[in-house]
Amino acid sequence: QVFKLEDYRPSDYLIPETSLEFRLSPQATVVAAILTVERREDISTSAPLVLDGDGLTLKRVEVDGKVVRPADLLTSPDQLTLLKPPAAPRFQLLIETELAPAGNEALMGLYRSNNVYCTQCEAEGFRRITYFLDRPDILSVYTVRIEARRDEAPLLLSNGNPVESGDLAEGWHYATWHDPFPKPSYLFALVAGNLGQVADNFVTKSGRKVELGIYVEPGKEALAGYAMDALKRSMQWDEEAFGREYDLDVFNIVAVSDFNMGAMENKGLNIFNDKYVLADQETATDADFANIEAIIAHEYFHNWTGNRITCRDWFQLCLKEGLTVFRDHEFSADQRSRAVKRIAEVRTLRAHQFPEDQGPLAHPVRPRRYREINNFYTATVYEKGSEVVRMIRTILGAEVFRAGMDLYFERHDGEAATIEDFIKVFEDASGRDLSQFALWYHQAGTPNLTVSSTHNPAAQEFTLEIEQSVPPTPSESRKRLMHIPLAFGLIGAGGKPVAYSGVEGASVEDGVIHVRKRRHVVRFSGVAERPAVSLNRGFSAPVTLSAEQKAADQYFLARHDSDAFSRWQAFNTLLTDALIAAFRQILGGKQPDFAPRLTELAGSIASDETLEPAYRALALALPGDADIARDIGKNIDPDAIHAARQALALAIGMANGEAFSGLYDSLADKSAFSPDAASAGRRALRNILLDYLSLLPDGAALAAGHFQSASNMTDRAAALAVLAHRHHGSPEASKALAAFEQTYASDPLVMDKWFQIQASVPGPQAVETVRALTAHAGFSMGNPNRVRSLIGTFSSANQTGFHRADGEGYRFFARTVLEVEKRNPQVAARLATALRSWRSLEPGRQAQAREVLVSIANAENLSADLRDIVERTLA
Ligand code: ARG
Ligand code: ZN
Numbered sequence: 001q002v003f004k005l006e007d008y009r010p011s012d013y014l015i016p017e018t019s020l021e022f023r024l025s026p027q028a029t030v031v032a033a034i035l036t037v038e039r040r041e042d043i044s045t046s047a048p049l050v051l052d053g054d055g056l057t058l059k060r061v062e063v064d065g066k067v068v069r070p071a072d073l074l075t076s077p078d079q080l081t082l083l084k085p086p087a088a089p090r091f092q093l094l095i096e097t098e099l100a101p102a103g104n105e106a107l108m109g110l111y112r113s114n115n116v117y118c119t120q121c122e123a124e125g126f127r128r129i130t131y132f133l134d135r136p137d138i139l140s141v142y143t144v145r146i147e148a149r150r151d152e153a154p155l156l157l158s159n160g161n162p163v164e165s166g167d168l169a170e171g172w173h174y175a176t177w178h179d180p181f182p183k184p185s186y187l188f189a190l191v192a193g194n195l196g197q198v199a200d201n202f203v204t205k206s207g208r209k210v211e212l213g214i215y216v217e218p219g220k221e222a223l224a225g226y227a228m229d230a231l232k233r234s235m236q237w238d239e240e241a242f243g244r245e246y247d248l249d250v251f252n253i254v255a256v257s258d259f260n261m262g263a264m265e266n267k268g269l270n271i272f273n274d275k276y277v278l279a280d281q282e283t284a285t286d287a288d289f290a291n292i293e294a295i296i297a298h299e300y301f302h303n304w305t306g307n308r309i310t311c312r313d314w315f316q317l318c319l320k321e322g323l324t325v326f327r328d329h330e331f332s333a334d335q336r337s338r339a340v341k342r343i344a345e346v347r348t349l350r351a352h353q354f355p356e357d358q359g360p361l362a363h364p365v366r367p368r369r370y371r372e373i374n375n376f377y378t379a380t381v382y383e384k385g386s387e388v389v390r391m392i393r394t395i396l397g398a399e400v401f402r403a404g405m406d407l408y409f410e411r412h413d414g415e416a417a418t419i420e421d422f423i424k425v426f427e428d429a430s431g432r433d434l435s436q437f438a439l440w441y442h443q444a445g446t447p448n449l450t451v452s453s454t455h456n457p458a459a460q461e462f463t464l465e466i467e468q469s470v471p472p473t474p475s476e477s478r479k480r481l482m483h484i485p486l487a488f489g490l491i492g493a494g495g496k497p498v499a500y501s502g503v504e505g506a507s508v509e510d511g512v513i514h515v516r517k518r519r520h521v522v523r524f525s526g527v528a529e530r531p532a533v534s535l536n537r538g539f540s541a542p543v544t545l546s547a548e549q550k551a552a553d554q555y556f557l558a559r560h561d562s563d564a565f566s567r568w569q570a571f572n573t574l575l576t577d578a579l580i581a582a583f584r585q586i587l588g589g590k591q592p593d594f595a596p597r598l599t600e601l602a603g604s605i606a607s608d609e610t611l612e613p614a615y616r617a618l619a620l621a622l623p624g625d626a627d628i629a630r631d632i633g634k635n636i637d638p639d640a641i642h643a644a645r646q647a648l649a650l651a652i653g654m655a656n657g658e659a660f661s662g663l664y665d666s667l668a669d670k671s672a673f674s675p676d677a678a679s680a681g682r683r684a685l686r687n688i689l690l691d692y693l694s695l696l697p698d699g700a701a702l703a704a705g706h707f708q709s710a711s712n713m714t715d716r717a718a719a720l721a722v723l724a725h726r727h728h729g730s731p732e733a734s735k736a737l738a739a740f741e742q743t744y745a746s747d748p749l750v751m752d753k754w755f756q757i758q759a760s761v762p763g764p765q766a767v768e769t770v771r772a773l774t775a776h777a778g779f780s781m782g783n784p785n786r787v788r789s790l791i792g793t794f795s796s797a798n799q800t801g802f803h804r805a806d807g808e809g810y811r812f813f814a815r816t817v818l819e820v821e822k823r824n825p826q827v828a829a830r831l832a833t834a835l836r837s838w839r840s841l842e843p844g845r846q847a848q849a850r851e852v853l854v855s856i857a858n859a860e861n862l863s864a865d866l867r868d869i870v871e872r873t874l875a
Helices: 221-242 286-301 314-335 338-357 379-396 398-412 419-430 551-560 564-587 596-606 613-620 625-632 638-666 677-693 699-709 713-726 731-744 748-759 766-773 784-797 808-823 825-835 843-857 864-874
Strands: 013-023 029-039 049-052 057-063 073-076 079-082 090-099 109-113 116-120 140-149 155-158 161-167 172-183 190-193 196-203 209-216 250-256 269-273 448-456 461-469 484-491 502-504 507-509 512-515 519-525 532-535 544-547
Touching: 057 073, 057 079, 116 250, 116 269, 140 155, 140 190, 155 172, 196 221, 209 221, 221 250, 221 286, 221 314, 250 286, 269 286, 286 314, 286 677, 286 713, 314 338, 314 379, 314 419, 338 379, 338 564, 338 613, 338 625, 379 398, 379 419, 379 484, 379 512, 398 419, 448 532, 461 484, 461 512, 484 551, 512 519, 532 551, 532 564, 551 564, 551 596, 564 596, 564 613, 564 625, 564 638, 596 613, 596 638, 613 677, 625 638, 638 677, 677 699, 677 713, 699 713, 699 731, 713 731, 713 748, 731 748, 748 766, 748 784, 766 784, 766 808, 784 808, 784 825, 808 825, 808 843, 808 864, 825 843, 825 864, 843 864
Parallel strands: 013 140, 209 250, 250 269, 448 544
Antiparallel strands: 013 029, 029 090, 049 079, 057 090, 073 079, 109 116, 116 190, 140 172, 155 190, 161 172, 196 209, 448 461, 461 519, 484 512, 484 532, 502 519, 507 512
């Protein structure tokens, strides 16, 4: 079934109140739903009431206290139809269903994780609990009563505020929760089990005292401190940056170990993948700390952007996700280093969203069609969705943007809104017409800007010729011209900005060229000397650039651009160009060589004390194999790319050995561990230096020493990765892998790192390594974190292993995806996207990949989730 945006219509019935009663048991949980149903005024009394279900076992239906005659009902596991609802405009409907949470391996609806009952209802999991109008524009006030055996589940949580609790006969007990804010069913949540608690509180700016709780596996309370701190900082920040205050008496977070995604923003009861809650220096890396901070913030921010204002339908998913990602990006930028955060965001966008936008799974930020909504929780909806909001701020300026956001909250609080509503508040707040800009929501594909420049000294004129194009994408062959805010700078000798006396050919405001036509010739007058031009500063628009830049200009910008992002970009472009040239040399049977000025520049960036260590670490991180492949675009041979990358790493290491070694020593940190951004930055720089130094003589011994003396997981995991990747098969690598395994065998989240590091060891042997690890005692096909660490890493972060020339990587992968699918279709479908760029491979691999995709498509009993991905990938 294909769902279409234009088919939206409001439902005939509303459910203003929902009362749920759960009697929990692993194999036979009984759910009684008592719904207050209202017919809309203009709807005929003969309109049937059709409720969504998904695999439900129905026990009982009553209307206004009376059992419904079978002839007046149509029932199936996936639907419940009341053929003759009462004539009265308002009635009560009781539905009783029975569930087996212990057997629910899809992890949607009510399931058990580590003996804890929990729920995941977004997008359409609520219908696996009871029959309902399971669509986000049905807002209801929920009251939830949970009954369970006290020994099995001493803790009983749901949305909103606690109302009442007490004992029942035979060792059972109950708790009642009430959420006064009308909400869609996807925000419903329930948790019951034996969990440890970390308690704190927060006083909002208007004086409301909020009790905060984070619940974790008993004994792991000490690992939740960082998450709690991040939560309080998030609450504070949303008050300051967006004027948003929390609105209930309690805010709870529960960490569970089986979870399909990162976390879920259920009203007043966020449920998290424990990977994004639990951390201390012994078990979590700096990247883990940063992710926890960002995701705690993200889910908390949803309370306003998602919960108070929700989505009319699932086509509007980016209304809450793109906006909330933008908010969490800004939060992290304020808490850490803005420049470093921006570079990391762009790297993520390019690594995940660009290939999506440039391949068979491309879709607009607001899609018009879907078959399986779970497959649209994508980098496009989330990350590009965030970039679109960022562009609105760039175009309007921070103040007008804030006024627009204020208007959004004021106008749409309590509503299920659309992207049109969102754009309208900014048009109203600014008086601008954003209709051309709105194409960013409606048109798929990454726009490209071709830019060239000329300088005419006699006329003192500097000219930029800019041409936009948007490549065709599936089902959108012809594209309209976009409004692209292109931030730029003209830079003169010594890095000083170059002034100009006038500009024509495009509207230029505050350092931003507004590209709106196919072609602009932008003339800057009064420019005596030829400047270097810095383009797409701060990554003002999510586009690709084909700029004719002289190498000398790139070197100049890499040293002098005052925009930190663009300075990073200039060096990264130099590295990419060198890697692509080396790739071609290797294909031509030559030894690759690199310009000494490039390896020298790497050295001077590494030791430039005016730059933050975290920034230097990002600059020194070479584009990954997949980044290079994406930039080459077609006829990809991953082995040649990898060889080019290895050669450049070695060249940089050899050219800078002594300097890197001195710097590496000077960065050794003897002070007490702190997860703060500055300390993390120093560790990041030291660890990337280790990576280069490990390629030089005695590199394995150096890395082994780093591993042994590590006093935190960041350093330990970094050293282990260097040993496993750079010294694969060496005694040092084997010893470290074994030691790590022994130390952390009983800590699944840490073992995920061990799986990840091994799954990403480049080379043809990776298939066998990964296959063998699927039999490891710590691995489980039923746990999404394990599957992603081992299979996800292999297929998306190991180009030479996964794309092994004989196709064995693909075949192993296909078998595994089908095995995962039997339990968890959603996770399987997500894994399968790893094959989306198959058409850019060289012909041999392309044929192998195609064959494997076809074999998945032909598998028996394919889930809707996986079928959707595979068929679109092949189309
Ligand atoms: N709304 C969640 C978040 O981004 C994601 C939940 C998606 N879950 C799913 N099964 N599709 O914060
Ligand atoms: Zn979200």
